[in-house]
Amino acid sequence: MVLSDTELVEFYKTMIRIRLFEEKVQELFRKGELPGFLHLCMGQEAVAVGSTGALLKDDMLLGGHRAHGHAIAKGIPMRKIMAELFAKESGCCKGKGGSMHLSDRDLCLFLTTGIVGSSIPIADGIAFSFKLRGENRVAVTVFGDGANNTGAFHEGINLAALWKLPAVFVCDNNQYAISTHVSRSTPIANVSGRAKAYNIPGVTVDGQDVEAVYEAVKEAVDRARDGNGPSLVECKSARLYGSYAADSQSYRPKEDIEEAARRDPISLLKARLMKSGALKEGDDEMIRKDGVAEVEDAVRYAKESPYPEPEEALRDVYG
Numbered sequence: 092m093v094l095s096d097t098e099l100v101e102f103y104k105t106m107i108r109i110r111l112f113e114e115k116v117q118e119l120f121r122k123g124e125l126p127g128f129l130h131l132c133m134g135q136e137a138v139a140v141g142s143t144g145a146l147l148k149d150d151m152l153l154g155g156h157r158a159h160g161h162a163i164a165k166g167i168p169m170r171k172i173m174a175e176l177f178a179k180e181s182g183c184c185k186g187k188g189g190s191m192h193l194s195d196r197d198l199c200l201f202l203t204t205g206i207v208g209s210s211i212p213i214a215d216g217i218a219f220s221f222k223l224r225g226e227n228r229v230a231v232t233v234f235g236d237g238a239n240n241t242g243a244f245h246e247g248i249n250l251a252a253l254w255k256l257p258a259v260f261v262c263d264n265n266q267y268a269i270s271t272h273v274s275r276s277t278p279i280a281n282v283s284g285r286a287k288a289y290n291i292p293g294v295t296v297d298g299q300d301v302e303a304v305y306e307a308v309k310e311a312v313d314r315a316r317d318g319n320g321p322s323l324v325e326c327k328s329a330r331l332y333g334s335y336a337a338d339s340q341s342y343r344p345k346e347d348i349e350e351a352a353r354r355d356p357i358s359l360l361k362a363r364l365m366k367s368g369a370l371k372e373g374d375d376e377m378i379r380k381d382g383v384a385e386v387e388d389a390v391r392y393a394k395e396s397p398y399p400e401p402e403e404a405l406r407d408v409y410g
């Protein structure tokens with residue numbers, strides 16, 4: 092065991108906060124209250140929390156289109172994320188980004204992006220700047236299995252390996268790129284096997300086990316920080332719902348959906364913490380109560396916030 096019970100309870104709380112946030116967002120989206128597109132990470136909270144938990148405050152995180160969990164785990168206030176989803180001025184990107192484009196430079200969430208694989212070369216650039224400036228920081232990007240066949244993935248990891256950049260590449264492999272099972276796109280059993288081609292460490296861990304994720308990412312982050320270059324960490328996870336909000340998942344076998352529910356990372360961690368005595372009867376209820384209050388506050392804040400002025404569309408377009 093790498094993490095203490097106290098640390099695991101903190102991880103558990105964050106996972107619950109993410110779940111409650113997304114359950115509310117799913118409800119609001121279905122009622123037509125949220126504009127744009129929605130990709131939920133429900134079922135994948137262990138990857139968001141375990142990987143982000145392995146970073147120091149100054150380490151830079153980048154995510155993909157399914158990244159509410161990473162933003163919450165990195166400490167972006169729920170109010171600012173919710174307001175962003177409502178396209179309000181008080182959102183973390185002034186309402187101009189929406190669900191797929193979250194950012195908070197002060198809290199070191201560089202960006203999340205809807206362009207599959209594109210965060211990988213950007214993470215290289217950030218890691219390169221850390222190296223040039225002699226800053227002891229690491230750039231970590233999380234992406235799905237769909238990214239592992241993009242040019243950006245291969246070019247980005249090749250360059251990071253060649254230049255020994257302080258970067259960590261985390262593949263949150265939920266087995267599907269929309270409706271395409273990874274076995275239909277990728278000719279090797281584990282995405283981590285790609286690491287061999289670039290002569291860097293590559294490991295696969297159980298993405299439903301928050302401690303396993305933390306341990307693997309922490310090792311990779313420490314290695315990068317020590318000047319030994321990048322690593323690829325694959326976390327095998329499963330989504331509880333469709334790829335996007337209106338996805339009926341007709342392509343997905345029933346057993347696969349049932350297995351995802353059976354291996355819900357929150358239930359797994361709760362069972363473990365109850366067994367060890369770290370969580371007592373009633374604790375879970377209190378944690379959820381606090382989480383619900385935080386989510387309700389975020390919704391209220393977002394609804395009460397104004398929309399940006401039209402001219403805001405032309406501001407911050409170029410850096």
Ligand SMILES: Cc1ncc(C[n+]2csc(CCOP(=O)(O)OP(=O)(O)O)c2C)c(N)n1
Pocket residue numbers: 156157205206207208234235236237238265267268269334
């Ligand atoms: C470069 C690029 N190609 C195609 C798409 C369309 N697209 C949106 S989501 C998605 C699947 C992504 O799957 P994966 O990377 O496994 O992430 P997941 O959705 O499973 O989290 C695709 C192909 C895109 N957004 N960007």
